[in-house]
Amino acid sequence: MSEAEFERLIGLYSGTVYRTAYCRTGSTADAEDIMQEAFLRLYTSELAFENDEHIKAWLIKTAANLGKNLIKSGWYRLSEPITAKTEERPAKETKSREEGILPLILKLKPKNRLALYMHYYEGYSVREIAAVLGEKESAVTSRLLRARKQLKALIIKEGIYEL
Amino acid sequence: MNYKKLFEQSFKSVVPSKDSKAIMKSVIERTERTDMEKTKRKGIRKPFVAAAAAAAAVALGVTGAAAAGIINFNEIFGNEIKTEIEDSYLLMGRTENIEAYVSDEDYNVNLLGVTGGNDVAIMSIEISRKDGKPVTDYFVNKNDDSTMTGIISTEYKWDNPKAEKRQSCKVWVNEEGNIAVNIELAVEFDYIEDISLAGKNITIDGNGFYPAKDFYDYIEEIGAKYQIDGNGAAECVQYDDGTPADVSSVASLPLEWGISFDYYPSEKSSAKLFMREEDKNSTVTFRRKQMQYIDPEYPEIIEYGLEITDIQVGSTNAFIDIIEYNDKKTKFPAYSFPDNEICLITKCGEKIEMSSNGGVARANSEHEISREKLVYYSDSPELGGYSRLAIDVSEIAAISINGEVFELE
Numbered sequence: 001m002s003e004a005e006f007e008r009l010i011g012l013y014s015g016t017v018y019r020t021a022y023c024r025t026g027s028t029a030d031a032e033d034i035m036q037e038a039f040l041r042l043y044t045s046e047l048a049f050e051n052d053e054h055i056k057a058w059l060i061k062t063a064a065n066l067g068k069n070l071i072k073s074g075w076y077r078l079s080e081p082i083t084a085k086t087e088e089r090p091a092k093e094t095k096s097r098e099e100g101i102l103p104l105i106l107k108l109k110p111k112n113r114l115a116l117y118m119h120y121y122e123g124y125s126v127r128e129i130a131a132v133l134g135e136k137e138s139a140v141t142s143r144l145l146r147a148r149k150q151l152k153a154l155i156i157k158e159g160i161y162e163l
Numbered sequence: 164m165n166y167k168k169l170f171e172q173s174f175k176s177v178v179p180s181k182d183s184k185a186i187m188k189s190v191i192e193r194t195e196r197t198d199m200e201k202t203k204r205k206g207i208r209k210p211f212v213a214a215a216a217a218a219a220a221v222a223l224g225v226t227g228a229a230a231a232g233i234i235n236f237n238e239i240f241g242n243e244i245k246t247e248i249e250d251s252y253l254l255m256g257r258t259e260n261i262e263a264y265v266s267d268e269d270y271n272v273n274l275l276g277v278t279g280g281n282d283v284a285i286m287s288i289e290i291s292r293k294d295g296k297p298v299t300d301y302f303v304n305k306n307d308d309s310t311m312t313g314i315i316s317t318e319y320k321w322d323n324p325k326a327e328k329r330q331s332c333k334v335w336v337n338e339e340g341n342i343a344v345n346i347e348l349a350v351e352f353d354y355i356e357d358i359s360l361a362g363k364n365i366t367i368d369g370n371g372f373y374p375a376k377d378f379y380d381y382i383e384e385i386g387a388k389y390q391i392d393g394n395g396a397a398e399c400v401q402y403d404d405g406t407p408a409d410v411s412s413v414a415s416l417p418l419e420w421g422i423s424f425d426y427y428p429s430e431k432s433s434a435k436l437f438m439r440e441e442d443k444n445s446t447v448t449f450r451r452k453q454m455q456y457i458d459p460e461y462p463e464i465i466e467y468g469l470e471i472t473d474i475q476v477g478s479t480n481a482f483i484d485i486i487e488y489n490d491k492k493t494k495f496p497a498y499s500f501p502d503n504e505i506c507l508i509t510k511c512g513e514k515i516e517m518s519s520n521g522g523v524a525r526a527n528s529e530h531e532i533s534r535e536k537l538v539y540y541s542d543s544p545e546l547g548g549y550s551r552l553a554i555d556v557s558e559i560a561a562i563s564i565n566g567e568v569f570e571l572e
Contacts, residue, residue: 003187011183018179028180035179040190102173119412120170126411137417138302144412148166152384155164 006043013056014039016122017063023114024067026106034066057132060122064114064133104154112147115140164384165402258424260364266419269293274422284349284360284426290342290372290418297340302416308374309336314400314410315369317348334372342372342416366423373415381413506563514563 014035021034038059049055105113118124118132126144130137179186263272275287292298303311311334337343346367350360382389382400387408389400400408411417507515561568 003191006190007183007187010186014179014183014186019174019177022177032180036186036189036193039186040193043190044194101169102177105170105173116166117170117174119409120166121174123167123409125409126417141412141415141417148412152164 001043006039009042009052009055010039012052013059016056017059019117019121020060020063020114021067023105023117024064024110025070026110030067030070034063034070037066038062057128060118061132061134067110067114101151101155104151104158107154108147108150112143112150115143116147116151119144165386258426261422261424263422264420265290266417270298270418270420272420272422274424277424277426284347284365286344286346286348286365286367288344288346288367288422289337290344290416290420291339292341298342298416299336299340303336303374308376310375311335311342311372312375312378313342313344313369313372315344315346315367317346318366318368344369361427363426364423365426366421368419368421370419371411371415371417373410373413377413378410378415381410382408507559508561508563508568510560 017038018031018035021031021038022028025031025034041062042055042059047058049058105116108116114133115129118129119126124132126137126140129135130140133140181189258274258277261274263274265272269292271289271291271293273289273291275289277284277286290298292301299308313332313334315332315334332344332346334342334344348360348365385402385408387400387402387410389408400410402408505516509515
């Protein structure tokens with residue numbers, strides 16, 4: 001792969017890979033490392049990809065797996081991830097819609113928040129998510145259902161805005 | 164709640180700290196550092212598996228039957244015809260060139276039967292599993308989720324681009340625990356002369372089945388809207404700005420399925436169903452008098468009549484009351500008979516129970532008030548509550564309203 005092509009792909013997908021890793025680990029530092037590792041593997045891989053979408057799917061899967069391995073590793077369990085900090089607000093103050101729900105998303109289980117991210121941010125269908133992550137469609141559907149319910153409950157509990 | 168917008172907003176600040184060039188530089192430097200120790204991987208050319216797998220088109224036709232050639236369902240099913248379908252003469256149509264596809268190889272889609280006339284085709288479809296197990300074992304609770312919905316569309320190849328079609332559909336879980344679908348496809352005759360469906364190809368595509376309550380709750384949650392007919396089929400799910408809404412995350416049987424065939428109305432289809440007269444505007448005039456006071460300020464009604472216009476195949480008949488009275492006031496009287504005691508009586512004595520609701524009243528400059536009340540027919544629950552009726556106007560002998568029989572002229 002030429003450097004020009006590699007740079008092009010990084011430009012296209014670094015954000016996606018980073019966010020995937022972030023969903024998986026909840027840590028910006030880990031997300032940076034995983035992103036770099038994923039692109040390293042892409043650069044050194046001799047796999048033949050058919051198109052950019054194939055590459056994107058491969059990168060997401062790689063980042064997700066790297067994140068999973070990191071979570072399972074002893075190193076991860078011992079360290080404390082640096083998560084996005086949210087300001088303490090008085091309980092009665094309604095949180096701004098513009099602030100987003102990222103802190104609440106991070107409270108979900110890694111697999112669930114990754115599925116939600118892929119579906120609602122990257123626009124992947126259930127079938128596509130299942131194919132990329134190597135899971136059954138029914139598992140993805142269930143995960144999205146549960147995750148959405150959990151997220152909604154969190155949003156209501158935190159009083160972010162009326163639903 | 165628009166999850167898509169929420170996530171876009173939440174993740175817009177989640178970006179790498181380095182730009183593309185810096186990332187590339189870091190990766191290449193790492194590569195060069197470990198070049199001596201790197202083990203060369205053998206490239207394996209893997210065929211790309213499409214993330215959005217296309218449905219495999221398989222000529223399935225009817226289970227156990229040849230897909231090609233002319234298939235007469237009565238001949239194929241014989242004693243296997245389900246009793247209620249046989250009684251309703253649903254298996255009357257004729258089809259050719261049946262093709263079916265379903266995205267999951269564990270499932271079958273079967274066209275159980277088709278019937279109708281030249282401008283309407285009524286189809287009965289079943290989604291089942293190849294291993295014979297109930298579909299409900301895999302995603303819905305048959306007791307709680309008997310009402311289903313799905314995103315279903317019908318298309319037909321038509322020469323006249325102005326032809327308008329009308330579709331209604333009912334989806335439910337049948338006794339076998341499989342998904343049953345009844346679809347009626349009709350062609351509006353207002354705009355074109357040639358309205359015959361005979362020999363035309365009809366294609367039905369579906370995209371998933373959902374427990375109805377879950378589906379409606381989700382649509383409401385994400386603030387999307389949908390078109391749906393009275394019998395449960397959803398289509399055109401989208402947000403207010405027209406953006407299609409993805410409902411794939413709702414618990415569902417996420418099949419992509421379809422069936423197509425060339426349709427021919429069978430001669431036998433008229434044996435039970437009365438077909439429409441060729442004169443589409445034929446009416447049966449029915450007049451009766453009834454006096455009614457609604458308000459001391461208004462005069463009593465002198466006369467009003469009842470017209471039955473253009474009884475249609477499908478779901479609705481229109482009853483119009485024409486009311487005349489000798490005052491210039493235009494206030495209209497209350498509807499004189501309640502909703503659910505209307506019955507058509509045919510010349511052979513058959514009673515066809517109708518239901519009605521809604522209604523619009525209009526007054527013209529000549530103080531005539533017309534009221535149109537929708538009256539419709541529904542099949543019995545055993546037939547799935549499907550709404551379709553084809554009846555010849557000339558076969559109607561009388562109308563019973565609230566038990567009172569009015570013979571037609």
